[in-house]
Amino acid sequence: MGVGGISIWQLLIILVIVLLLFGTKRLKNIGSDLGNAVKGFRGALSDAEKRDEEEEKKQAGAEPALTSEQRTAESADTPEASKDKGPATKS
Template identity: 75%
Template sequence: MGLGGISIWQLLIVLVIVLLLFGTKRLRNMGSDLGTAFKGFKKAVSDGEKEVDEKKLADANKQDSVIEGEATREKDKTDA
């Protein structure tokens, strides 16, 4: 018993038919193209995550500077 009721022999027959239809060179090229597409997708996702992290960090720094600025203004008011 294989995957979902498909036996190993049936999988091998399908593999042989695919090899006969497409040939090894074309399958290799398709695999290479698929790998390149996955690599590009992973890079795009990681770049997007970096942009989000940088934006969050910039927003946090902006809020910190605003809070510090308000604290010094309040301190100046009490000194006057």
């Protein structure tokens, strides 16, 4: 028994039928075209990943990330924050 219930003899018969239908030259062309398509697809994926990484680096350089301490210090410096923190006095 072969792969998935198909024996080696059945696979050979299918191969012979495909060779008779398409011929060796056409199968060779189909194989090389398929290989070029896969190579182009992989190249496009790697180019897209490189572009994404470059955009992330540009965004990180333009907008430096603030730590939680820096955000707290900035919010304390605003006038609205100081108004809310003032002592409550009765008039």
